[in-house]
Amino acid sequence: AQSVTQLDSQVPVFEEAPVELRCNYSSSVSVYLFWYVQYPNQGLQLLLKYLSGSTLVKGINGFEAEFNKSQTSFHLRKPSVHISDTAEYFCAVSKDTGGFKTIFGAGTRLFVKA
């Protein structure tokens, strides 16, 4: 079975500073990896996904993530954050076959300070 661990429940950072949100997964089969963002009282929005190919994936709003198979990680990064990036971020994993169920991490709350 797959599982997802987001290593930080909260990440405070100053505006224009870089940020990394960490995600580790475990799975005995090949997986697809996703990052979603949730603004207060809203649904989740897909930021980016890794299916195959290049291990560096670029998403919306200037975010990118790097797939590291040996470390089973999929960390999310942004070189310079804005106040508007304050939100909760979820890492998720899905099997590459028969994968109708996606497993979500517990979330990381990013708080950008002025």
Next chain:
Amino acid sequence: DGGITQSPKYLFRKEGQNVTLSCEQNLNHDAMYWYRQDPGQGLRLIYYSQIVNDFQKGDIAEGYSVSREKKESFPLTVTSAQKNPTAFYLCASSRGEGTWGYTFGSGTRLTVV
């Protein structure tokens, strides 16, 4: 624009009542899902449906029921058997298996009064 519509946005339930949360999509997606979100616990899967007239239990199905009579619609009923129903409920859909990612609705916040 295509998307998922959840209604109502806020819902209040008295003890012992059943309530139904609506979820409609116009994306022509085959699969639909219901998740429950509680603070600090991420998303937990309640039910999912891969095709019309078929659905499977997720990890926390007890006290909930669903139907999938139309491709566009996947309503969730929170029954009186659900002992702690106060939560944020999210509906999602996907084109097929896990490669495509999910499109989420804006959620329904259910409160027991």
